[in-house]
Amino acid sequence: MKFPSSLKLAPIALAMVAGNAFAAEFTQQELAYMPANTQIELFKSGMITPVDVLKAQKAQFEATNKTVNAVTYAHWDDAMKAAQEATKRYEDGTYRELEGITLAVKDEHHDAGWRVTFGSKLHLEDEVMPEADELVARMKDAGAIPVIQTTVPELYFNWVTDTDAWGTSRNPWNPDYAVGGSSGGSGAALAAGYATIASGSDMGGSIRIPSSFNGLYGLKPAAFTVPSPELLGHYVGSGPIARSFEDMVMFYNVIAGPGEHLSHPTVAEQKEQSKKLQSLEGMKIAYIGGMGISPMANYVADGMQNAIEVLRKQGATVDVIDFDFEMSMTPLEGIAHLAFGGALGGALLPGYEGATDQMTSYTGKLLEKAMKTEHGAVQLAEMQAEVQKMWNNLADATFKKGYDVVIAPTMPTVSVPADYNFVTDAPIQEDGHTYSTAVGMDYTLPFNLLGWLPVASVPAGQSPEGVPFGMQIIGKPSDTDTVMKTAGAYSKGAPKLYKGDKLPKFK
Numbered sequence: 001m002k003f004p005s006s007l008k009l010a011p012i013a014l015a016m017v018a019g020n021a022f023a024a025e026f027t028q029q030e031l032a033y034m035p036a037n038t039q040i041e042l043f044k045s046g047m048i049t050p051v052d053v054l055k056a057q058k059a060q061f062e063a064t065n066k067t068v069n070a071v072t073y074a075h076w077d078d079a080m081k082a083a084q085e086a087t088k089r090y091e092d093g094t095y096r097e098l099e100g101i102t103l104a105v106k107d108e109h110h111d112a113g114w115r116v117t118f119g120s121k122l123h124l125e126d127e128v129m130p131e132a133d134e135l136v137a138r139m140k141d142a143g144a145i146p147v148i149q150t151t152v153p154e155l156y157f158n159w160v161t162d163t164d165a166w167g168t169s170r171n172p173w174n175p176d177y178a179v180g181g182s183s184g185g186s187g188a189a190l191a192a193g194y195a196t197i198a199s200g201s202d203m204g205g206s207i208r209i210p211s212s213f214n215g216l217y218g219l220k221p222a223a224f225t226v227p228s229p230e231l232l233g234h235y236v237g238s239g240p241i242a243r244s245f246e247d248m249v250m251f252y253n254v255i256a257g258p259g260e261h262l263s264h265p266t267v268a269e270q271k272e273q274s275k276k277l278q279s280l281e282g283m284k285i286a287y288i289g290g291m292g293i294s295p296m297a298n299y300v301a302d303g304m305q306n307a308i309e310v311l312r313k314q315g316a317t318v319d320v321i322d323f324d325f326e327m328s329m330t331p332l333e334g335i336a337h338l339a340f341g342g343a344l345g346g347a348l349l350p351g352y353e354g355a356t357d358q359m360t361s362y363t364g365k366l367l368e369k370a371m372k373t374e375h376g377a378v379q380l381a382e383m384q385a386e387v388q389k390m391w392n393n394l395a396d397a398t399f400k401k402g403y404d405v406v407i408a409p410t411m412p413t414v415s416v417p418a419d420y421n422f423v424t425d426a427p428i429q430e431d432g433h434t435y436s437t438a439v440g441m442d443y444t445l446p447f448n449l450l451g452w453l454p455v456a457s458v459p460a461g462q463s464p465e466g467v468p469f470g471m472q473i474i475g476k477p478s479d480t481d482t483v484m485k486t487a488g489a490y491s492k493g494a495p496k497l498y499k500g501d502k503l504p505k506f507k
Contacts, residue, residue, distance in 0.1 A: 039053060054076075095143065104199070134263065161184030202237060202239060231266055245487055277491065280485070282315070307461075310490055334383055338449070349370060383449075405483060415467070423437070
């Protein structure tokens with residue numbers, strides 16, 4: 001949009017005089033999908049307001065959520081009050097870092113007075129939360145506005161979001177296909193334009209998998225860089241999901257580090273990440289393909305070759321490495337030992353004895369198996385040795401040879417039905433491959449076992465059915481800087497989703 005050359009009044013003054021007529025220059029979709037960085041600049045100028053964006057996103061929700069089914073509870077009335085307050089803050093110059101930016105909240109994080117259901121019928125009547133959790137509290141302190149709570153698999157135990165409690169969440173790019181999990185509703189809500197940024201958490205790929213399925217940017221933070229409900233868990237952490245690299249960085253900067261209340265003693269001070277896009281000149285990157293775990297669909301392999309060329313154009317040297325983790329157990333078995341053998345299992349399993357028949361089938365069967373399987377000190381010791389071997393293999397093949405980051409596909413395939421049940425359904429077959437029923441987690445789980453490594457998922461292409469897929473950027477232990485630098489440079493040549501005609505069609 002261009003202003004006439006005779007325009008003399010400041011944009012914010014014009015907006016106040018004309019009743020914010022500039023917002024009418026943008027379509028509903030343009031406002032709903034507008035990146036946070038752009039919104040903030042237009043909020044400052046007065047060309048649009050947080051109320052304009054909220055109305056557009058609510059309209060998107062009302063028009064399409066019957067198809068997408070990404071939301072458990074909506075909080076539009078409270079959000080409107082917050083958006084009106086945010087508009088006033090821009091007018092009087094007291095706006096904060098994320099003032100007026102809407103936030104979709106995974107059904108795990110919460111604001112005060114909200115009910116968390118864990119995607120389970122067993123928790124639909126639970127008492128409401130007395131206060132906001134750490135992530136939401138920090139985002140609100142920065143000015144973000146929580147607008148919706150998003151669907152998850154039951155107890156987060158699936159990489160597809162389909163539950164008896166809330167039904168099937170469907171991909172806005174093609175509703176026959178999955179949105180991912182466990183932060184599946186967050187991914188779908190962003191793809192559908194219901195919010196500007198979204199929260200996720202990642203214990204087996206739960207940020208990266210929905211980011212892949214929905215064409216988004218997501219970060220599994222390195223262990224002990226953001227607050228986590230698992231105080232000593234190196235394999236799980238909360239993080240950002242966004243439609244752009246810059247928005248992902250803004251979100252991460254708010255939630256990283258110990259915070260002013262110092263309530264998480266395992267979280268160390270973190271350097272603020274830059275949104276500035278930098279050259280990759282002089283960087284060495286290793287592409288490790290399927291990691292000896294699983295083949296990939298042909299379109300994923302082709303997309304990775306395109307991604308490699310993007311990185312090379314940004315100045316990096318990218319080498320293809322023949323790599324195999326050589327695991328003596330499956331990644332799913334490994335994470336089960338870590339999760340059920342530690343604090344999570346001790347707190348979780350006793351509480352669901354006798355209730356597994358009331359659960360969505362995959363959750364009930366998983367917990368029944370966990371209750372019968374030994375997940376004790378011996379298994380944890382074996383898993384510790386396995387993690388050390390995995391790190392030695394990866395470091396020897398890449399980082400010790402001078403590579404700065406490693407890249408791999410986020411998933412072997414995204415041709416996954418929206419209601420796929422990895423416990424009861426037959427394996428997916430594609431391009432001559434028969435995949436493990438846990439295929440959605442095959443490429444992400446190793447980096448939860450190696451939880452000290454920060455990993456971003458970035459868009460890498462779309463399947464023949466239109467479903468997006470992603471690429472992982474894996475850094476050295478705690479080296480978030482280099483992962484972000486690589487993701488930023490890559491974003492310059494990445495698939496340009498959510499722009500122009502590259503929007504979901506919901507069909």
